[in-house]
Amino acid sequence: MAEVFKEAIRLLASFDKEIYEIVLLSMVVSFSSTFFSTILAVPLGILLGNIEFPFKRVVVRILYTTMSLPPVIVGLVVFLVLSRKGPLGHLDLNFTPSAMVIAQTILIVPIIMGIVYNRTKEDGRNINDIGKTLGANCFQRGILTIKELRIPIFIAIVTGYGRAVSEVGAIMIVGGNIKGHTRVMTTSIAMLKNMGNYSMAIAIGIVLLTISFIVNGILYHFQGE
Numbered sequence: 001m002a003e004v005f006k007e008a009i010r011l012l013a014s015f016d017k018e019i020y021e022i023v024l025l026s027m028v029v030s031f032s033s034t035f036f037s038t039i040l041a042v043p044l045g046i047l048l049g050n051i052e053f054p055f056k057r058v059v060v061r062i063l064y065t066t067m068s069l070p071p072v073i074v075g076l077v078v079f080l081v082l083s084r085k086g087p088l089g090h091l092d093l094n095f096t097p098s099a100m101v102i103a104q105t106i107l108i109v110p111i112i113m114g115i116v117y118n119r120t121k122e123d124g125r126n127i128n129d130i131g132k133t134l135g136a137n138c139f140q141r142g143i144l145t146i147k148e149l150r151i152p153i154f155i156a157i158v159t160g161y162g163r164a165v166s167e168v169g170a171i172m173i174v175g176g177n178i179k180g181h182t183r184v185m186t187t188s189i190a191m192l193k194n195m196g197n198y199s200m201a202i203a204i205g206i207v208l209l210t211i212s213f214i215v216n217g218i219l220y221h222f223q224g225e
Helices: 002-013 017-050 056-066 071-082 097-133 138-148 150-165 169-175 185-195 198-224
Strands: none
Touching: 002 198, 017 056, 017 097, 017 138, 017 150, 017 185, 017 198, 056 097, 071 097, 071 169, 097 138, 097 150, 097 169, 138 150, 150 198, 169 185, 185 198
């Protein structure tokens, strides 16, 4: 074990090209999916928390259910939709980073949306009423809500990113774990373990744990505030 960890540290310290290409692709895919998820989920979460409509409880229950979607099911559905005989097969996206971003976005949107909705239903209406009293229009009230709920929104985004960077099932299916093309940290660790290449697996695992520690540290800091 000592030799394995020693070799893992050596690989990281020597800036092994393969390892850092994997890390870079992981970061790009995770940041991209988190960005697109934020654009979709934050406005929808605020809207859901501020308005009343028939069957809202049903919609909320569906939202809570989708927050724990099995990644392999999401990966399978996305793969079938993007397959050559699927409805979006003409885009030829399977086994590309774009397909991985799509799968991760589907997984993250409900998480960010659910957290934003929970906080908005508690404080959003008061913020909305204050905006109306001050004569703000609908757009201005939306901006005011985002500004006042910026800490919970940021926590939601960081939580979504943490799910994205640690996800393996969906991106393994749609990405294929192709070396130099769709191989990311989580899929690499699973593959390297099966190959018996424990040094590189641990080296990548150290990077993944470091990222997770930073993400959780940010979460703890803002939750404390």
